[in-house]
Amino acid sequence: MADPLNIVWHRPLPDGAEPSTVTVSQDSADRWFVSLLVEEAIAPLPDTGTAVGIDAGLTHLVTLSSGERVANPRHERADRRRLAKAQKDLSRKVKGSANRDKARARVARIHARIADRRRDHLHKLSTRLVRENQTLAIEDLTVRNMFGNHCLARAISDASWSQLRSMLEYKSGWYGRELLLVDRWFPSSKLCSAPGCSHMNDAMPLNVRSWACPRCGTVHDRDVNAAKNILAAGLADR
Numbered sequence: 001m002a003d004p005l006n007i008v009w010h011r012p013l014p015d016g017a018e019p020s021t022v023t024v025s026q027d028s029a030d031r032w033f034v035s036l037l038v039e040e041a042i043a044p045l046p047d048t049g050t051a052v053g054i055d056a057g058l059t060h061l062v063t064l065s066s067g068e069r070v071a072n073p074r075h076e077r078a079d080r081r082r083l084a085k086a087q088k089d090l091s092r093k094v095k096g097s098a099n100r101d102k103a104r105a106r107v108a109r110i111h112a113r114i115a116d117r118r119r120d121h122l123h124k125l126s127t128r129l130v131r132e133n134q135t136l137a138i139e140d141l142t143v144r145n146m147f148g149n150h151c152l153a154r155a156i157s158d159a160s161w162s163q164l165r166s167m168l169e170y171k172s173g174w175y176g177r178e179l180l181l182v183d184r185w186f187p188s189s190k191l192c193s194a195p196g197c198s199h200m201n202d203a204m205p206l207n208v209r210s211w212a213c214p215r216c217g218t219v220h221d222r223d224v225n226a227a228k229n230i231l232a233a234g235l236a237d238r
């Protein structure tokens with residue numbers, strides 16, 4: 001193009017970096033992206049000596065073995081409602097009409113906004129988790145998608161979990177952290193995490209948010225208990 005392009009930089013290039021590859025892409029919301037591949041020396045972070053178990057959820061993005069819950073990005077619920085409405089509008093438009101094109105662009109813009117907010121949120125979360133912990137244990141949930149995404153919330157949650165996992169993997173590699181993968185069939189929700197108990201419940205329906213162990217009496221928050229078990233299983237397997 002003859003005129004300078006209106007470019008928004010995501011972050012400055014590292015000092016002295018020479019891009020080796022430049023990739024230009026366009027997303028479904030008609031936005032253009034230019035990615036620059038550069039080599040950068042990243043120093044490992046000092047050992048913190050701490051370990052964390054991370055449980056992926058639907059109502060919360062993740063729950064940590066420390067008891068902390070990390071919420072989904074703000075506005076996501078509202079955006080999801082808007083998306084559902086825009087998709088419904090689109091389905092009612094006549095094929096090939098200008099109104100249909102407009103409706104499709106609207107769906108794409110809302111999709112892009114949800115994805116942007118998610119990615120930003122996941123980057124901040126993964127960077128913090130990797131900075132704060134030497135060892136991170138997560139469930140190996142890559143195959144969960146195979147069971148079908150019947151609801152939008154589940155689909156988005158699955159997509160963001162695989163994105164978070166990939167960020168944790170490469171950031172752990174950059175900063176010299178240990179990432180432990182726990183088999184997805186490990187019954188992290190059904191097992192009592194109290195030291196020395198390991199009582200196994202027969203079932204743990206999704207609507208049970210907290211429960212008391214019939215063996216040791218410990219009262220558990222469902223997700224915190226799962227995260228503690230994920231951490232213990234990861235540490236035991238390595």
Ligand SMILES: [Zn+2]
Pocket residue numbers: 192193194197198199213214215216217218
């Ligand atoms: Zn128990």
